[in-house]
Amino acid sequence: MRCVVGLLAFSRPGSIPLPPLPVTVDSHLHLWPTTSPLVPPPPSPHSPCDAADAVIASSTDFSIVTQPIQLGHDHSYLADEIAPHKTLYGVALFDPTQPEGYEIDAYNALQPSKFIGMRFDPSLHPPPLPGTPAVPFKTLHIPTLRAFKHLGERHDGPNPTNAPNGVASFLFTNSLTPNYDALLELISASPTTPVVLDHFAFAKFTREGDVSFQLMLDLLKDAPSVNVRVSAGFRMFVEHPDPAIGLQVRRAKRGGLERTRCQVPPSLCSRFVKHLSHILTLNNTLMQVSPKRLYEERIQPLLAAVREKCLYGSDWPFVEDYKGEYERMRALKEPELMGGNAMKLYNIEKPGL
Numbered sequence: 001m002r003c004v005v006g007l008l009a010f011s012r013p014g015s016i017p018l019p020p021l022p023v024t025v026d027s028h029l030h031l032w033p034t035t036s037p038l039v040p041p042p043p044s045p046h047s048p049c050d051a052a053d054a055v056i057a058s059s060t061d062f063s064i065v066t067q068p069i070q071l072g073h074d075h076s077y078l079a080d081e082i083a084p085h086k087t088l089y090g091v092a093l094f095d096p097t098q099p100e101g102y103e104i105d106a107y108n109a110l111q112p113s114k115f116i117g118m119r120f121d122p123s124l125h126p127p128p129l130p131g132t133p134a135v136p137f138k139t140l141h142i143p144t145l146r147a148f149k150h151l152g153e154r155h156d157g158p159n160p161t162n163a164p165n166g167v168a169s170f171l172f173t174n175s176l177t178p179n180y181d182a183l184l185e186l187i188s189a190s191p192t193t194p195v196v197l198d199h200f201a202f203a204k205f206t207r208e209g210d211v212s213f214q215l216m217l218d219l220l221k222d223a224p225s226v227n228v229r230v231s232a233g234f235r236m237f238v239e240h241p242d243p244a245i246g247l248q249v250r251r252a253k254r255g256g257l258e259r260t261r262c263q264v265p266p267s268l269c270s271r272f273v274k275h276l277s278h279i280l281t282l283n284n285t286l287m288q289v290s291p292k293r294l295y296e297e298r299i300q301p302l303l304a305a306v307r308e309k310c311l312y313g314s315d316w317p318f319v320e321d322y323k324g325e326y327e328r329m330r331a332l333k334e335p336e337l338m339g340g341n342a343m344k345l346y347n348i349e350k351p352g353l
Contacts, residue, residue, distance in 0.1 A: 023335075024061050024312075026062075026316070027064045028229055028313025029066070029315065030068040030315075030316065031077070031081050032070075032317060061339065062350070064089045064117070065089065065090050066091040066169070067092055072093075075093075075110060078090050079110060079114070089348070093121070096125045100146065101146075107147065116167065117168065117169055117196075119169045121173075122174075145189060148168055148190055152190040153192075167195075167346060170197055172198075173202055175201065175203060175209060175212040176197065176203065183195075183219075187223055192225065194225055196311060197227070197228045198232075199231050200232075203216060204235075205297070216228065217305055228302060228311070229311050229313045232315035233298075291328065307336060308341060309341065310334075311341050312337050
């Protein structure tokens, strides 16, 4: 019965009266400057995403802002934006190209009470040397391992000021499957490091995606430190039944990304289009999954199996209808998903709770 009510609420937000939630947290979004000539325009023209005030005006009590790849590894803009606001926290972007020792020094240099996690993106790892096999994500990469362990030490160590915890988030744009063994090695090396798999671990609605989703579900059940971000459902696409049409759509959107790459700093140009290739299906109603299928095959199984490990995130400003998506998720009437789990994982306190 709960599943049926959840599907109705998710597919038709507003159809069921909703009680207030104790606390709400958008655990994944981005802030985006529109004035820099070195940064491409925001992905959504409808989002005033160059000001933290816009996030403050949203419906959530707290927001966790992740450094977007388009800003590279200079966190000064994000640090300045979140600093004045008690309800905003930041997640740094790990730089795998720097020498050993850099990753901890750089993270510690950020304000510890405001930056509460680090994001690891295998697509940012430097390309292999000529004649060597491509290894996009490798735990033997010492800086990655050191940074991952450092987050665990911060999470598990003394915390006299009750500062928010360090959490490792992972963006697997090519799904969890090819990165699974490496992730297990990291978790084994530092079991106390909290892990969040962003955007359903990109378990799309394909045969490979279904296998990856089951792999993620098993990992969530077996590994106490692993959690999942129920976010960016609009990225969970299905292949168009006509391969020729699907190819035309992807080529057209890839051309749009190629035209924007000239606005990205040269050091990131070669990786920018590759990194955003997973956005090729945005705003394409022919290839986006329906809310009904997203709920039945991804959200509901996660809630049924590991409700306490699911965190809501909007991925704003990539989602154009922020309010609509928020109301759709809120309609599920899952208070832990919408904020409770994130408050516990990141050790955020709300006065009065």
